[in-house]
Amino acid sequence: xxxxxxxxxxxxxxxxxxxxxxxxxxxxxxxxxxxxxxxxxxxxxxxxxxxxxxxxxxxxxxxxxxxxxxxxxxxxxxxxxxxxxxxxxxxxxxxxxxxxxxxxxxxxxxxxxxxxxxxxxxxxxxxxxxxxxxxxxxxxxxxxxxxxxxxxxxxxxxxxxxxxxxxxxxxxxxxxxxxxxxxxxxxxxxxxxxxxxxxxxxxxxxxxxxxxxxxxxxxxxxxxxxxxxxxxxxxxxxxxxxxxxxxxxxxxxxxxxxxxxxxxxxxxxxxxxxxxxxxxxxxxxxxxxxxxxxxxxxxxxxxxxxxx
Amino acid sequence: xxxxxxxxxxxxxxxxxxxxxxxxxxxxxxxxxxxxxxxxxxxxxxxxxxxxxxxxxxxxxxxxxxxxxxxxxxxxxxxxxxxxxxxxxxxxxxxxxxxxxxxxxxxxxxxxxxxxxxxxxxxxxxxxxxxxxxxxxxxxxxxxxxxxxxxxxxxxxxxxxxxxxxxxxxxxxxxxxxxxxxxxxxxxxxxxxxxxxxxxxxxxxxxxxxxxxxxxxxxxxxxxxxxxxxxxxxxxxxxxxxxxxxxxxxxxxxxxxxxxxxxxxxxxxxxxxxxxxxxxxxxxxxxxxxxxxxxxxxxxxxxxxxxx
Numbered sequence: 001x002x003x004x005x006x007x008x009x010x011x012x013x014x015x016x017x018x019x020x021x022x023x024x025x026x027x028x029x030x031x032x033x034x035x036x037x038x039x040x041x042x043x044x045x046x047x048x049x050x051x052x053x054x055x056x057x058x059x060x061x062x063x064x065x066x067x068x069x070x071x072x073x074x075x076x077x078x079x080x081x082x083x084x085x086x087x088x089x090x091x092x093x094x095x096x097x098x099x100x101x102x103x104x105x106x107x108x109x110x111x112x113x114x115x116x117x118x119x120x121x122x123x124x125x126x127x128x129x130x131x132x133x134x135x136x137x138x139x140x141x142x143x144x145x146x147x148x149x150x151x152x153x154x155x156x157x158x159x160x161x162x163x164x165x166x167x168x169x170x171x172x173x174x175x176x177x178x179x180x181x182x183x184x185x186x187x188x189x190x191x192x193x194x195x196x197x198x199x200x201x202x203x204x205x206x207x208x209x210x211x212x213x214x215x216x217x218x219x220x221x222x223x224x225x226x227x228x229x230x231x232x233x234x235x236x237x238x239x240x241x242x243x244x245x246x247x248x249x250x251x252x253x254x255x256x257x258x259x260x261x262x263x264x265x266x267x268x269x270x271x272x273x274x275x276x277x278x279x280x281x282x283x284x285x286x287x288x289x290x291x292x293x294x295x296x297x298x299x300x301x302x303x304x305x306x307x308x
Numbered sequence: 309x310x311x312x313x314x315x316x317x318x319x320x321x322x323x324x325x326x327x328x329x330x331x332x333x334x335x336x337x338x339x340x341x342x343x344x345x346x347x348x349x350x351x352x353x354x355x356x357x358x359x360x361x362x363x364x365x366x367x368x369x370x371x372x373x374x375x376x377x378x379x380x381x382x383x384x385x386x387x388x389x390x391x392x393x394x395x396x397x398x399x400x401x402x403x404x405x406x407x408x409x410x411x412x413x414x415x416x417x418x419x420x421x422x423x424x425x426x427x428x429x430x431x432x433x434x435x436x437x438x439x440x441x442x443x444x445x446x447x448x449x450x451x452x453x454x455x456x457x458x459x460x461x462x463x464x465x466x467x468x469x470x471x472x473x474x475x476x477x478x479x480x481x482x483x484x485x486x487x488x489x490x491x492x493x494x495x496x497x498x499x500x501x502x503x504x505x506x507x508x509x510x511x512x513x514x515x516x517x518x519x520x521x522x523x524x525x526x527x528x529x530x531x532x533x534x535x536x537x538x539x540x541x542x543x544x545x546x547x548x549x550x551x552x553x554x555x556x557x558x559x560x561x562x563x564x565x566x567x568x569x570x571x572x573x574x575x576x577x578x579x580x581x582x583x584x585x586x587x588x589x590x591x592x593x594x595x596x597x598x599x600x601x602x603x604x605x606x607x608x609x610x611x612x613x614x615x616x
Contacts, residue, residue: 036498123540180544190344191544201540203533203559209566210559212540225511232431232509232520234542236488236499251511251518258517 004160007153013303016296017157020264024240025164031262033240035165040241041231041252042158044172044179044196047245047268048187050149052277053141054089055096057174060133062092065113079106080113100247100282111218118199119216123177126214130181142276144308150186153304154243154268158187166241169193171231173223173248177214195230197222223248228255243268246283253286253295265295272300275307312468315461321611324604325465328572332548333472339570341548343473348549349539349560350466352480352487352504355553355576356495358457360585361449362397363404365482368441370400373421387414388421408555408590419526426507427524431485434522438489450584452616458494461612462551462576466495474549477501479539481531481556485522503538505530531556536563551576555593561603573603580608583615 008014023031024038045051065084068075075081083091095106118126134146142149158168168189170179176196183189200219201212222230228251231239242249242256243266253265267290271278280287290297300307316322331339332346353359373392376383383389391399403414426434442454450457466476476497478487484504491497508527509520530538536559539547550557550564551574561573575598579586588595598605608615 123544192542194544198541201537203536203563205562209568210536210562211566212537228511228518229509229520233506234500236431236502254513254518255511258519260517 004163005153005156007156007304007306009303009305011303013296013298017160017264017266020241020262021160021164023262033262037237037240038161038164038166039235039237039239040161040166040168041171041195041227041239041243041256042154042168043244043246043249043252044170044174046270047243047249048150048154048170050139050142050151050276051245052270052279054093055174056134056139056146056149057130057178058092058096059137059140059146060130060178061114061117062087064117080110084113097281115199115216115218118214121214123201123212123214126175126177127181130178131185134182134186142308147182147186148308150308151304152306152308155187157243158189161241162188167193169195169231169235169239171195171222171227171252173197173221176222195222195234197226225251227252231255240264242266244286245270247285248282250286250289253289257293257295265290265293266298267295268298268300270300271302272304272307276300312471313461313464315464315612315614317611317613319611321604321606325468325572325574328549328570329468329472331570341570345545345548346469346472346474347543347545347547348469348474348476349479349503349535349547349551349564350462350476351552351554351557351560352478352482354578355551355557356458356462356478358447358450358459358584359553360578360587362401363482364442364447364454364457365438365486366400366404367445367448367454368438368486369422369425370395372425388418392421405589423507423524423526426522429522431509431520431522434483434485435489438486439493442490442494450616455490455494456616458616459612460614460616463495465551466497469549470496475501477503477539477543477547479503479530479535479560481505481529484530503530503542505534533559535560539563548572550574552594553578554591556590558594558597561594561597565601565603573598573601574606575603576606576608578608579610580612580615582609584608 005014023029024033026032042048045055062084065081069081069085076085095110099107138145139149161168170183170189174196176194176198179194179196180191183194198220200215200217202215204211204213238259239256240259241264242253244253245268256263256265267286313322331337332341334340350356353363370392373389377389377393384393403418407415446453447457469476478491478497482504484502484506487502487504488499491502506528508523508525510523512519512521546567547564548567549572550561552561553576564571564573575594
């Protein structure tokens with residue numbers, strides 16, 4: 001079986017995955033799980049692809065905001081347009097970090113700008129823009145296009161789970177409509193299995209048809225307790241495998257564990273300064289819980305022989 | 309192919325279904341639709357199973373409300389407990405009819421009682437109660453248990469679509485968690501393909517695990533324009549086949565038509581006083597639109613040789 005995960009080094013992590021799949025798929029064991037319940041949920045940013053120095057979707061958003069500040073100088077002294085215009089990534093990065101530490105003030109300012117961008121956008125247009133963006137734009141530090149920022153070992157894990165009759169879902173704090181633009185191409189995960197944050201919609205009729213437009217109004221924040229809640233709304237089953245990398249994934253991991261054995265919780269530790277990044281900010285609680293509850297921590301440095 | 313729909317009489321309706329499936333599945337025709345886009349959406353009440361003299365879920369709710377009035381006499385003079393306690397089905401029926409005619413006042417009173425029932429209910433408990441209810445309780449007028457109130461011709465259509473690699477979804481104004489309790493057993497539609505109205509959830513942790521509880525707070529009304537909106541939230545694709553029976557299905561049918569040819573919109577006309585019911589209240593606009601837009605009307609009386 002191990003030749004299905006060629007990018008994973010031999011060791012405890014890979015062993016725990018292989019052992020778990022054996023427990024779940026062997027009809028002669030009490031731990032066997034019927035195919036319809038083999039639900040695996042994956043966080044996206046920092047779990048399936050790179051999230052540093054900033055979320056890839058944030059780069060997309062900032063370019064849009066900067067474009068607005070370009071045409072409207074008054075916006076250049078207002079956040080979040082100011083940060084976008086001046087490329088003040090420190091302000092932006094700290095908005096996210098503060099969020100995971102319990103302070104949402106800057107995130108709300110940022111969201112105000114994001115929501116204004118959404119107003120009256122047809123859902124299909126957002127997806128097309130997202131697809132074009134990840135295909136054409138490049139990571140600011142790694143010598144990669146965004147679409148190549150997918151972690152190869154995680155891509156292999158998705159395929160290996162599929163080969164074992166799992167159904168994989170993305171469950172991310174990122175924008176669902178944005179992710180739907182590339183989830184099939186980058187992860188082979190179809191659009192109906194992409195769960196994420198979303199604005200509200202409105203249904204509009206025109207002479208030639210009918211469309212769904214985004215509204216400048218937050219509907220779902222798929223983060224923290226929002227993750228198990230969205231999992232139930234969309235899937236209606238408790239996952240038996242979950243993978244994440246930050247405090248925003250804790251409730252999803254707990255919900256997965258709550259189903260009882262056999263379950264597998266994976267927490268990706270970014271500890272590779274040479275090939276990617278090393279950071280634990282915003283993941284402190286999750287790492288503590290992983291140690292307490294025996295969730296499997298993946299070390300990028302030690303467990304992966306290739307990253308991208 | 310026609311032996312797949314034995315409960316359907318030969319005629320224009322059955323022909324239009326067979327012809328449509330041929331258009332969609334024949335790889336040599338320009339109308340061929342790839343499997344991943346073969347999405348079919350079905351309203352539930354009045355489309356897949358009987359909705360008269362009242363919604364089956366309403367019977368379930370009324371028994372719960374009457375139970376509360378039984379133990380708390382003060383509730384017996386307050387709507388909706390009064391109607392539930394006195395079995396005043398006229399008040400209840402008119403609340404629904406008024407809704408489809410544009411007046412939501414009584415429906416809101418009814419919803420108040422329904423929402424109070426939801427408070428702090430674990431989602432799994434609702435499902436178990438729904439399953440038990442449809443298995444054990446009987447239709448008040450037809451000589452059938454509720455689980456046998458499924459329209460046999462529609463059940464055959466679901467199976468025939470599956471055989472043609474369609475993915476079937478329920479898209480109903482009814483409660484999603486209620487429907488998930490029996491959708492697999494009655495329709496062979498898995499829980500993740502049940503779209504419906506829902507209350508909000510909260511995530512709670514206990515010593516032994518983690519659960520999703522219903523809140524006494526409406527989240528989604530999956531009716532009218534809410535149907536295409538929920539279709540996009542959950543599926544993210546425009547259906548190519550839709551079936552409904554009331555004004556609440558109009559936007560779903562329009563959204564399906566908006567994809568362009570080939571599409572098939574089916575509108576079930578209740579015109580069989582002998583074997584089921586004959587009524588058009590709450591379906592007037594939909595029937596007018598069906599005539600205007602050439603949607604296929606299904607006559608229960610003429611098109612079905614058996615109903616249940």
